[in-house]
Amino acid sequence: MVLLLDKEVPVLLARIGNYPLHHGSLGVVRTVGRLGVPVHAIVEDRFTPVALSRHLTRGIVWRTTGCEEPELLADGLLSIGRTIGTRCVAVPTDDEAAILLAEYAHRLKECFLIPPVPAHLPRLLACKASLHGICAEAGVPSPRSRVPHSRDELVDAGRELGYPLVLKNLAPFSRLRTPAVSGTTTAVSCERELLDRFPAATPPPVLVQEYIPRQQAEDWITHIYCAADGVPLVLFTGLKLRSWPPYAGMTARAVALRNPELARLAERLCRRVGYSGPADLDWRYDRRDGQYKLVDFNPRTGAQFRLFENTHGVDVVRAMHLDLTGRAVPDGAQAEGRVFVAGQLDFASAAAWLRHERRLPPDLLGERPTERAWLCRDDPLPVTAEAIRFTALVARRLLRPRRSCPPGREPPGPQGSRD
The missing domain is CATH 3.30.470.20 (ATP-grasp fold, B domain)
Structure with a gap:
């Protein structure tokens, strides 16, 4: 057809x-x-x-x-x-x-x-908070989550859900205007680490979610x-x-x-x-x-x-x-x-897997890709432009002087980190 x-x-x-x-x-x-x-x-x-x-x-x-x-x-x-x-x-x-x-x-x-x-x-x-409520009403499972509005509620959420915890920016637009974490998801391992990220009495809009062990x-x-x-x-x-x-x-x-x-x-x-x-x-x-x-x-x-x-x-x-x-x-x-x-x-994810798991990813030698995100015979210029920009981005990060950031205000992740 x-x-x-x-x-x-x-x-x-x-x-x-x-x-x-x-x-x-x-x-x-x-x-x-x-x-x-x-x-x-x-x-x-x-x-x-x-x-x-x-x-x-x-x-x-x-x-x-x-x-x-x-x-x-x-x-x-x-x-x-x-x-x-x-x-x-x-x-x-x-x-x-x-x-x-x-x-x-x-x-x-x-x-x-x-x-x-x-x-x-x-x-x-x-929005991560309203999605959790929608899932509950529809009978669709979702991880246990909390939206703290104060530092005390942040502590209570961590103790209720247990560590490690997953932190996420709460909603579109606010993740760009007042990001609580860089990228899409951040994990914290203990209460001290959680409080160090959010020293203010009122934390920025953030979702605290249970961690499901990988x-x-x-x-x-x-x-x-x-x-x-x-x-x-x-x-x-x-x-x-x-x-x-x-x-x-x-x-x-x-x-x-x-x-x-x-x-x-x-x-x-x-x-x-x-x-x-x-x-x-x-x-x-x-x-x-x-x-x-x-x-x-x-x-x-x-x-x-x-x-x-x-x-x-x-x-x-x-x-x-x-x-x-x-x-x-x-x-x-x-x-x-x-x-x-x-x-x-x-490539980066395979290298991280090898470092964390001490073995090659099981899919590395599996099926060849059916669809590549960038490489394409009938459209070759985008992959060239992506390679140049990606290399320049990595170089800038490697050459950037290290500096300390206020807790909870990490440098933003690489551009293009939307799934």
Whole structure:
């Protein structure tokens, strides 16, 4: 079956914030650009990897931080949409863009085709605290979590949940304006370490979550595209083999594996809340009680979405374009055994595994990648640009003078650390 998208309806890669080394953005450009759909992308500058893709119609330089007023960001998106000249499918690759598209849909629909998701829902799902409550109401397991509002509550949370603990930035936008931890996840081993991170009487917005020992856990992912009222048009499950930073960060290597129980949980949650659009869900299987526990719900396209296709070649972005342009999404089984590898992150994660485990990763000599995040024969320039920028980033970090940071205010992680 030849998959046909409506070539008269372009795509806008909608992005808020500064993360030029993001392979998920490049995946969006390639997956619809290869089918002849015009693709416009918001980029940080003219020489980001995405801006150099041969499948990109136009790169639009718009530098944002996520700290701007939402009304101004919505104005900026409208201005970009009007320059494109025709309504296009807006594909968000970060939580902030997804929230902005939902909350300002009444204005942005002038220029963009947007899933009919309830305006308030993406923010609630992306916020770690409200997600925990939503999971409880829907009967979907999630790790025990607390949101402390004072130093005393921080201590109480640590004693209740036990050490080590996992700390996470609480919500989109606040993670950019007042980050509690760098990157996505940080672990602390004891109460003293926890208090050293947050010396103020009122800690910044942070989620304190129970730690599931990696020896007793597996990391799974679900990518889904839902039509109105949470009806899934495509639903994929896969196993995360390695990540960077180790055990807590972006997917470095993963394999597509059918998991009916996980699929049922994801569908139940999306139908229960009436979610519509693309989503990337992170789960941790806890062998201690045999439960899949939802760790994150990202209401947008995930960085590793190209891991998944059905037997008709439909991934979540292609499903989104088909649905929003009024075309049927071909129904087909998940393509099993596809392997996704994220370039240098895979090498770094393998080295970390060797250092921690004192042995080579079991997947190192396994199946060859089906999908590479950067390297591609028909689109060679992005991987070159990524290699140059990545090398320069590493060099700057190695040459940077060491300096002490106030507790709880570590230097930010590498750009592009969004999964």
